[in-house]
Amino acid sequence: MKLTQIRNATLTLEYAGKRFLIDPMLAEKEAWPGFVGNARPHLRNPMVDLPVTVAELLTVDAVILTHTHTDHWDEAAQQLIPKEMMIYTQNEQDAALVKAQGFVNVRVLEDKNRFIDGLTIYKTDGQHGSNDLYADPVLGNLLGDACGLVFVHPDEKTLYIAGDTVWVKPYVRSLQRFQPEIVVLNTGNAVNDLYGPIIMGKEDTLRTLQILPAATIVTSHMEAINHCLLTRAELREFTLEKGIEDRVLIPADGESLFL
Amino acid sequence: MKLTQIRNATLTLEYAGKRFLIDPMLAEKEAWPGFVGNARPHLRNPMVDLPVTVAELLTVDAVILTHTHTDHWDEAAQQLIPKEMMIYTQNEQDAALVKAQGFVNVRVLEDKNRFIDGLTIYKTDGQHGSNDLYADPVLGNLLGDACGLVFVHPDEKTLYIAGDTVWVKPYVRSLQRFQPEIVVLNTGNAVNDLYGPIIMGKEDTLRTLQILPAATIVTSHMEAINHCLLTRAELREFTLEKGIEDRVLIPADGESLFL
Numbered sequence: 001m002k003l004t005q006i007r008n009a010t011l012t013l014e015y016a017g018k019r020f021l022i023d024p025m026l027a028e029k030e031a032w033p034g035f036v037g038n039a040r041p042h043l044r045n046p047m048v049d050l051p052v053t054v055a056e057l058l059t060v061d062a063v064i065l066t067h068t069h070t071d072h073w074d075e076a077a078q079q080l081i082p083k084e085m086m087i088y089t090q091n092e093q094d095a096a097l098v099k100a101q102g103f104v105n106v107r108v109l110e111d112k113n114r115f116i117d118g119l120t121i122y123k124t125d126g127q128h129g130s131n132d133l134y135a136d137p138v139l140g141n142l143l144g145d146a147c148g149l150v151f152v153h154p155d156e157k158t159l160y161i162a163g164d165t166v167w168v169k170p171y172v173r174s175l176q177r178f179q180p181e182i183v184v185l186n187t188g189n190a191v192n193d194l195y196g197p198i199i200m201g202k203e204d205t206l207r208t209l210q211i212l213p214a215a216t217i218v219t220s221h222m223e224a225i226n227h228c229l230l231t232r233a234e235l236r237e238f239t240l241e242k243g244i245e246d247r248v249l250i251p252a253d254g255e256s257l258f259l
Numbered sequence: 260m261k262l263t264q265i266r267n268a269t270l271t272l273e274y275a276g277k278r279f280l281i282d283p284m285l286a287e288k289e290a291w292p293g294f295v296g297n298a299r300p301h302l303r304n305p306m307v308d309l310p311v312t313v314a315e316l317l318t319v320d321a322v323i324l325t326h327t328h329t330d331h332w333d334e335a336a337q338q339l340i341p342k343e344m345m346i347y348t349q350n351e352q353d354a355a356l357v358k359a360q361g362f363v364n365v366r367v368l369e370d371k372n373r374f375i376d377g378l379t380i381y382k383t384d385g386q387h388g389s390n391d392l393y394a395d396p397v398l399g400n401l402l403g404d405a406c407g408l409v410f411v412h413p414d415e416k417t418l419y420i421a422g423d424t425v426w427v428k429p430y431v432r433s434l435q436r437f438q439p440e441i442v443v444l445n446t447g448n449a450v451n452d453l454y455g456p457i458i459m460g461k462e463d464t465l466r467t468l469q470i471l472p473a474a475t476i477v478t479s480h481m482e483a484i485n486h487c488l489l490t491r492a493e494l495r496e497f498t499l500e501k502g503i504e505d506r507v508l509i510p511a512d513g514e515s516l517f518l
Binding site: 125127130131132134135137140145166167168169170172173207210211 | 389428429466
């Protein structure tokens with residue numbers, strides 16, 4: 001497979017002969033205000049430029065949205081992606097939203113999705129914030145649901161893109177069930193003022209390797225959005241301290257990995 | 260329905276003309292040592308007697324096990340329950356265990372289980388401990404999985420027995436999806452020394468009513484096992500403080516509720 005870190009959680013993936021664009025956020029640098037209710041609300045998003053042209057991102061077979069928060073599916077993406085593009089969403093609610101935005105080929109992922117030529121994509125569950133956050137009706141609904149994706153094909157390594165989740169039991173169960181060789185973790189450590197981290201951070205790389213010692217981790221969702229506090233440099237330092245630097249790949253924006 | 264609190268999480272339920280025994284722990288008082296790794300390891304379990312004879316508990320159509328921890332399915336239950344009893348388990352692993360114990364009618368619950376005469380039982384997910392606990396491979400496996408149960412019938416109120424879980428997003432999603440009128444919560448506040456609560460506590464009654472203000476909560480899994488720290492008296496005091504005493508029923512062992 002060829003996995004390219006574009007910016008924030010936006011990835012392109014060539015897998016089993018197919019090409020996917022995942023969680024496109026396509027705005028120009030500083031196009032929209034920073035998220036509030038967390039650190040650095042004065043910084044505008046995205047904090048950095050796209051490393052490639054939008055045109056290069058649109059030569060794909062389908063777009064997959066793990067959820068529809070602005071930093072995964074922004075107004076620019078809604079405008080720039082052709083309305084005929086096949087868009088896969090995690091649930092009916094997101095599909096209804098995307099259809100209302102004018103897209104005509106929208107499908108809801110099932111738990112297991114078999115494609116022709118042996119590709120299977122599984123949808124996994126996560127939790128986009130702490131347990132206490134999901135006891136707050138307003139923030140619980142705002143953070144809502146976000147899925148993960150597991151790509152399986154006989155000629156490819158198994159790839160688990162965990163999505164926007166903190167460390168919860170469903171994440172552990174996905175590691176145990178699918179035994180992925182490659183795990184993409186959104187390790188930007190986005191932090192809500194009231195309820196703490198809403199995605200993963202540096203410690204979760206180590207924890208993942210304690211459960212799957214042979215896995216390779218690829219980090220994403222870093223240094224592009226105002227509430228993401230963990231830098232690649234800090235993460236790199238952590239992996240060196242823990243002796244896991246060979247198992248944790250930290251691609252720059254625009255960098256491709258052949259896995 | 261008629262719901263009877265037996266002891267710890269053991270319940271009998273008459274619902275839509277059927278009678279279920281849930282999570283039977285049938286040992287005599289102090290028959291086995293206290294759980295270790297948490298408060299009061301010197302106290303033996305169960306801490307109290309059964310309030311009825313075992314014979315009265317066996318006049319049921321089926322037994323349902325939310326999981327197979329000793330305080331929900333003990334050696335006494337395995338010995339005293341006839342081997343022909345229909346036993347429903349949450350997953351294949353628990354079914355294999357129960358079959359190995361000699362039971363010959365064992366079925367694994369699906370996510371949705373439709374019975375004749377309009378009864379449907381849904382299986383729900385939970386998390387039997389904190390997120391950090393599930394990052395510890397040993398304790399994560401020890402606490403493992405435990406399901407919840409939702410009973411639905413046109414002539415009955417919808418009943419959600421949440422099972423051994425802390426407050427996590429899947430619990431909130433079950434409340435939102437099924438809109439249960441009755442919610443059974445295991446509020447004994449069992450606490451692991453390293454990773455904190457492994458079931459619910461008093462605050463979770465209030466949080467539940469903030470999401471479903473019209474629901475009635477029935478509390479269980481209290482004052483029978485050494486690691487359960489919340490007493491009925493403390494819970495009662497909390498509900499009075501918060502003005503939710505009419506919405507939180509705290510049955511004594513042996514007490515039946517007609518709901």
